[in-house]
Amino acid sequence: MNRKPNIVFILADDLGWSDIGCYGADLHETPNLDRLARQGVRFTDAYAAAPVCSPTRASILTGKCPARLHMTIWSEAAEGPEGSAVPDWPLTPPITRASLPLEETTIADALGDDYLTAHIGKWHLGDAAHYPETQGFDLNIAGTHWGCPVSYFYPFKGLRNSEEFRYIPDLERGHEDECAYLTDRLTDEALRIVRTAGDRPFFLNLCYYTVHTPIQGKPEIVSRFRDKIDPEHHHQNPDYAAMVASLDENVGRIMDTLDELGLAEDTVVVFFSDNGGYIGQDAGQTVTDNHPLRSGKGALYEGGIRDPLIVRWQGHVPPGGVCQTPVMSTDFYKTLLDIAGYGDRPEYECGLDGVNLSPLLDDPDATLGRETLCWHYPHYYETTTPVSALRRGDWKLLEYLEDGRRELYDLRRDPGESEDLASAEPELVAELAGELARWRDEVGAQMPMPAEGATQA
Numbered sequence: 001m002n003r004k005p006n007i008v009f010i011l012a013d014d015l016g017w018s019d020i021g022c023y024g025a026d027l028h029e030t031p032n033l034d035r036l037a038r039q040g041v042r043f044t045d046a047y048a049a050a051p052v053c054s055p056t057r058a059s060i061l062t063g064k065c066p067a068r069l070h071m072t073i074w075s076e077a078a079e080g081p082e083g084s085a086v087p088d089w090p091l092t093p094p095i096t097r098a099s100l101p102l103e104e105t106t107i108a109d110a111l112g113d114d115y116l117t118a119h120i121g122k123w124h125l126g127d128a129a130h131y132p133e134t135q136g137f138d139l140n141i142a143g144t145h146w147g148c149p150v151s152y153f154y155p156f157k158g159l160r161n162s163e164e165f166r167y168i169p170d171l172e173r174g175h176e177d178e179c180a181y182l183t184d185r186l187t188d189e190a191l192r193i194v195r196t197a198g199d200r201p202f203f204l205n206l207c208y209y210t211v212h213t214p215i216q217g218k219p220e221i222v223s224r225f226r227d228k229i230d231p232e233h234h235h236q237n238p239d240y241a242a243m244v245a246s247l248d249e250n251v252g253r254i255m256d257t258l259d260e261l262g263l264a265e266d267t268v269v270v271f272f273s274d275n276g277g278y279i280g281q282d283a284g285q286t287v288t289d290n291h292p293l294r295s296g297k298g299a300l301y302e303g304g305i306r307d308p309l310i311v312r313w314q315g316h317v318p319p320g321g322v323c324q325t326p327v328m329s330t331d332f333y334k335t336l337l338d339i340a341g342y343g344d345r346p347e348y349e350c351g352l353d354g355v356n357l358s359p360l361l362d363d364p365d366a367t368l369g370r371e372t373l374c375w376h377y378p379h380y381y382e383t384t385t386p387v388s389a390l391r392r393g394d395w396k397l398l399e400y401l402e403d404g405r406r407e408l409y410d411l412r413r414d415p416g417e418s419e420d421l422a423s424a425e426p427e428l429v430a431e432l433a434g435e436l437a438r439w440r441d442e443v444g445a446q447m448p449m450p451a452e453g454a455t456q457a
Contacts, residue, residue: 183383
C-alpha cells in the first residue's frame with residue numbers, strides 16, 4: 001500500500017445488538033451487513049460508553065469516557081428539562097456539558113492535514129460553535145445540534161411535536177421523487193466524497209440518523225415486512241424493519257463503491273451503533289426488542305449498551321473472525337490512529353481511556369490485557385434510574401445511586417441478566433463496588449445529588 005489507509009466509520013443511531021442478521025435478528029433482513037461480517041471481524045461483546053447518543057459519540061471521537069468529559073446525557077438535556085429535577089425524583093442529576101469542548105483532540109484533529117476528514121449525518125455534540133468544522137473536520141454535511149430529524153422523507157424539515165421547526169441542512173437541492181429518503185441521500189453525499197477524494201486518504205465519519213425515531217420506513221419495504229411478521233418473532237415492527245433494511249442497503253452501496261474503485265484493500269470499514277435499541281413506543285408501536293439481552297436504550301443492562309461491531313479491512317483483517325473480547329467505543333480513537341500510522345504520537349495519549357484494538361484485528365482470539373470496563377449514567381430515563389456499572393471478566397455489577405442497591409450477573413452464563421447473584425456473592429460485590437467507586441473518583445464522575453441541589457459541570 002503506497003498511502004495511508006482510508007477510514008470509513010459508519011455509525012447507526014439506536015440500533016440494537018440483535019437488530020441485524022448475524023447477531024440473531026428474526027424479522028430484519030441485513031444481507032450486506034452479514035456480508036461485511038463474513039469479510040471482517042464481528043465482535044460479540046462490544047459496548048457503547050453510554051446508553052444514550054451524545055456521550056457515546058464524544059467517546060468515539062476523543063477516546064475518553066463520558067464521565068471524564070462530563071458529558072453523560074444527550075446535549076439538549078445537559079441543562080434542559082431532562083437534566084433538571086422532577087418533583088418525584090429523589091435525586092437531581094448533575095448539570096453536564098452540552099457541547100464537546102474545543103480543547104479536546106478528536107480523531108479528525110489528530111489525522112490533521114494528511115487526511116480529508118468529512119462528517120456526514122448526525123452530530124449532536126453541541127451548538128454551532130462546536131460543529132464538526134470546529135473539531136477538525138474539513139467537511140460537514142447535515143450535522144447539527146439536533147439529535148433526530150422531523151422526517152426521513154424529502155424535504156427533511158417541518159415541525160416537531162407541533163412546536164419546534166427542524167431541518168437537515170445541506171440537502172436542499174433535489175426533488176421530492178429524487179433522493180427522497182434521508183438514509184439514501186446521506187449515502188449519496190458520502191459516495192460523492194469517496195469518488196472525488198483523489199489521491200488524498202479520507203476519514204469518512206458517516207453517522208446515519210436511522211434508526212432513531214420517528215420510525216419511518218419506505219412504504220413498499222414496510223409492506224413486505226408486515227406480510228412477513230410471525231407471532232413467534234421477537235421483532236414485530238415492520239416500519240422499523242424497513243428502516244433497518246434501508247440502512248443495510250446503503251452499507252452495501254458503500255461496500256460496492258469501494259470495490260468498484262479498487263479501494264477495498266486500502267479502506268478500513270467500521271460499523272457500530274451509539275447505544276442499544278430503543279424499546280419504547282413510537283406511533284403506537286414498540287420500536288424494537290433486544291432479545292436475548294435485557295432492557296434497552298438508557299439502561300446499563302446489556303440491552304442498553306451492548307452493540308453490533310464489525311470491522312473489515314480486506315487483506316489485513318482475517319475474514320469471518322469472531323471476537324469475544326469485551327471492547328468499548330473509547331477504543332476507536334487509539335485503534336484508528338494506529339491504523340493511520342499515528343499510534344506512536346505521545347501528544348495524543350493524554351487522559352485517554354481506550355486501548356488499541358489492533359491486536360484483535362490481527363487475531364480475534366487475542367486478549368488486550370484489560371480486565372475492566374466501567375459506565376456511569378447519573379440520569380433518569382424511561383428504562384432506568386441513576387446508575388453506574390462495571391464489567392470485570394464475565395462479572396457485571398450495577399449500582400443504583402438512589403438507594404445504593406447492587407446487582408451482580410455472570411454474563412457468560414446469563415447474558416440476559418435474569419439471575420441476580422449479589423446476595424450469593426457478597427465479597428465479590430463489595431470488591432467490585434470498591435473498584436467502581438475508585439474509577440468514578442479517578443475520572444471525576446459527577447454524582448446526582450439529593451433533590452435540593454445539583455453539581456455543576
